[in-house]
Amino acid sequence: MLRAIGKTCFACAYTLTDQVRRLAGSSNTQRVPFIVCYHRVVDNFKHARRNTIPAMLISTSMLEQHLDWLAKRFTFVSLDEVGSHLATRRPFKKPAAAITFDDGYSDVFLNAYPLLKRKGIPAAVFVVTGLVGTGQPQVFDRLYSTLRHLHSNGRHLAHSVSYALQSLGMNNLPLEGLEAKDHVPFRVMTALLNTFPQNTLEKVIARLEAGDPCRTDRCEEMAPLTWDMIQTMHRDGITIGSHTQSHRLLTKESADVALSELSESRRILQQRLGAPIEHFAYPDGRFNPMVTQAVNTAGYRYAYGICRSRDEKLPLLTIPRKVLWERSCLNAFGQFSSVIMNCHAYGAFDTKGHCEHDHSPMMQEGMHAKLA
Numbered sequence: 001m002l003r004a005i006g007k008t009c010f011a012c013a014y015t016l017t018d019q020v021r022r023l024a025g026s027s028n029t030q031r032v033p034f035i036v037c038y039h040r041v042v043d044n045f046k047h048a049r050r051n052t053i054p055a056m057l058i059s060t061s062m063l064e065q066h067l068d069w070l071a072k073r074f075t076f077v078s079l080d081e082v083g084s085h086l087a088t089r090r091p092f093k094k095p096a097a098a099i100t101f102d103d104g105y106s107d108v109f110l111n112a113y114p115l116l117k118r119k120g121i122p123a124a125v126f127v128v129t130g131l132v133g134t135g136q137p138q139v140f141d142r143l144y145s146t147l148r149h150l151h152s153n154g155r156h157l158a159h160s161v162s163y164a165l166q167s168l169g170m171n172n173l174p175l176e177g178l179e180a181k182d183h184v185p186f187r188v189m190t191a192l193l194n195t196f197p198q199n200t201l202e203k204v205i206a207r208l209e210a211g212d213p214c215r216t217d218r219c220e221e222m223a224p225l226t227w228d229m230i231q232t233m234h235r236d237g238i239t240i241g242s243h244t245q246s247h248r249l250l251t252k253e254s255a256d257v258a259l260s261e262l263s264e265s266r267r268i269l270q271q272r273l274g275a276p277i278e279h280f281a282y283p284d285g286r287f288n289p290m291v292t293q294a295v296n297t298a299g300y301r302y303a304y305g306i307c308r309s310r311d312e313k314l315p316l317l318t319i320p321r322k323v324l325w326e327r328s329c330l331n332a333f334g335q336f337s338s339v340i341m342n343c344h345a346y347g348a349f350d351t352k353g354h355c356e357h358d359h360s361p362m363m364q365e366g367m368h369a370k371l372a
């Protein structure tokens, strides 16, 4: 509660000084548009959060509040417009915003797409091509949902994970501080994602899932888009981009695996949609110089992270976005707050010089530059 009040007070103060700055004509916030990244769009946030990472969720009604707030202050632009402006270094005449959705959940088609269509707002959807039409949840959704289920059944998560690793012949792996992270399924999930490439991770998940396979209802609500849904949105002007073939965190994979994830996904999308695919979003915003180079080699023109880090050599392949979700713009009373949304839009909460994502080896902390 105290934190929420502090956030609201900071947002009020920031917004006031920001308005003064803009009246004085010194605002320079529009060199890169405000690009928002959402994930799932659900009818009922409280119901959906039982199985899904809360920060991946926004309800349709909250999304509408975000869009209405933005519509009053920004011109919505497509990612093609963003790309061509950035490539030619032409600033936008008016403040511009773009809307994107990562991971390709079917609820984006069911809940967000009709809303965007009704309001005439352009948007982009980044899909995981290997999952399209399979009905299978994302790997991290399976992991989180299983850990949460084990935890709510009273299982000790660190022991469960250690047991799963041992049964796969993997002992003494560097799951640093996992004991301390017990009782927090999200942190255990993050520790696993940060440690293993996806092939290993899938084996660990299969062991954890033994006796608790993803129940049909849980799987259904996290289902990915089908090709029919993607083709319908594409015909209607929604930009379709790639989010890899299997949502591998590319910084955890070899250069060969990264390039194959990127190239295969692009090839499949181009074949299915009969159009060039130019936009790519990094799974979990993770990139480093090896990964950005692979994105370049695979032929993408524009790629998007979820923080303000840039690769100065490939700025069009490290375009910043802001992740927003159901609770990111709430005040201390749990209501949508215009001043907090304003802070997000102008990066007031963004940390400079530090990022939780690993962009090493060559990306230095100092490269967490201002939006440039």
Ligand SMILES: [Zn+2]
Residues within 6 Å of the ligand: 102, 103, 243, 247, 282, 283, 284
């Ligand atoms: Zn993702």
Ligand SMILES: [Zn+2]
Residues within 6 Å of the ligand: 285, 306, 307, 308, 309, 355, 356, 357, 358, 359
């Ligand atoms: Zn970062």
